Amino acid sequence: MVRDVSFNILNNNGDAVQVGAWRFEGDGQGPKVHLQAGVHADEIAGMLVLHLLMQRLQVAESEGKLKGSVTVVPQANPLGIGQFRQGRILGRYHDATGHNFNRGFDQSAAMERPSTVVQQWQQKLVQLASSADVMLDLHTDDEALPYLYVHRSFWPRGRELAAAMKMDVAIIWDDGGDGSFEETLIAPWLRDGTTDGRMAATLELRGQGDVSDRLAQQDAEGLYAWLCGYGVIDDSVSPIDWPVEAVEMGHMETLLAPQPGVLIFEKELGDLVEEGQRFARILRRPGDPSSEVVLYAEQTGRLVTRYRDRLISQGMGVAKFTGRRLSRNWSGGLLDPN
CATH class of the missing domain: 2.40.50.100 (RNA polymerase II/Efflux pump adaptor protein, barrel-sandwich hybrid domain)
Structure with a gap:
């Protein structure tokens, strides 16, 4: 069964805008997964990837192959998606406050009453993902090779994810400190020592201009294959052998x-x-x-x-x-x- 778990927030004018989100329930035997794209609203590639992946998940669910639940948020940031200036979308920062959309999630999540629309949005997005065992956040860089950004606790098992996505580089990090979405989601896991069986990563899907059916289909297939290998989907998909260079972030x-x-x-x-x-x-x-x-x-x-x-x-x-x-x-x- 697919459930609509979308939620509304207020924009700068006080009008309600929706964050579209769907949950593919599965049979409850596999891990809980949260997939999202577009936290920085000018990073478009992941939106198309998740749009295509949802169609595969719908088939897997209808055929009884879905073991875990998968929540998909293909366009996570309605505040940034409308910020156009002179024909270009400016989606990294919130116009009204200057807030980087992917910073300060930790503070927003802890607030009793968020005071800005960005904080309200951040808190609700964290709440939607808080029960997940797996969280993948899809981003893009300016111009880039595809690469994985992953905490040391999830390496080297993250290599299978990087290989499935045909990512050339994995950047291993230890400390963040700025409250990114990924950092905020894994903070309780790190604090409680419960990272075993869990996975979190930021996937940089090349550059901002790399949006095409061919690349999106490749990436959607890679995500599907990895979800199969991780026990979320009961489907036979051959693992991909792909060389991944692991680099310490400080290097x-x-x-x-x-x-x-x-x-x-x-x-x-x-x-x-x-x-x-x-x-x-x-x-x-x-x-x-x-x-x-x-x-x-x-x-x-x-x-x-x-x-x-x-x-x-x-x-x-x-x-x-x-x-x-x-x-x-x-x-x-x-x-x-x-």
């Missing part, structure tokens, strides 16, 4: 723009770049060759993410690389502190 190198200007990449996503090798340059004043600055890799690693636009402001993240040693710029916390 990831994030290169920032030393000046504003036209951004020209000289290396492609997935390329192995040697320490000291040039990978991009920034032209501050076109027409003035002396205004060009060349960017070099801090250490040897694969190019995992790139800044999407080709005009960059000073201080913005140009690219992220895997690394083989602790980054000299690492100071703890999240990979993307903002």
Whole structure:
């Protein structure tokens, strides 16, 4: 049976808006799963992936193959989805308050009476997922390889998830501190030592422009296969053999723009770049060759993410690389502190 577990929140105007959510009940013999996409409302790829996956879950449920319950929230953030400016959606931050939609979930969840619409929304989303044994949060980066972001407690068993999703990199983290959705959901598990048999991860589904039927179908099939292997669905699906590079979060190198200007990449996503090798340059004043600055890799690693636009402001993240040693710029916390 499929139940509509959608809920309403208020937007900035005080009008009710709905968070669409559906629960595929199963027969109660498997784990409880929570899948969501679009917490950052400008990250679209996962919405289509879950839309397609729901059709597979409907078939599995009708055929009696669904063992666990699966709650699906394919477009989790109605507050951000309507924030268009000059033709582009701005879904990372709430316009009215400047609140990053994927920060502060822990504080919102603990409030007796949330005081803002973002806090109200965050609290209700946490409550919907609080009973889950498995939580997967679907995101996208600017331009990126597909990669997994996972707490150390769920590694190395998270490798099977990364392989099923054909993800090239898994970034292993220990401490967050900013109350992301994933961090908030797993905090009680970590506190009580009950991570065995559970799983939580953030799935970065490439870049924001990587939305297509082909990629979404591949990702939906990967999620379905992993759910089968995890005992949620009683279906025979062959496991995928895929090489996954595991990287400590502190070993990831994030290169920032030393000046504003036209951004020209000289290396492609997935390329192995040697320490000291040039990978991009920034032209501050076109027409003035002396205004060009060349960017070099801090250490040897694969190019995992790139800044999407080709005009960059000073201080913005140009690219992220895997690394083989602790980054000299690492100071703890999240990979993307903002």
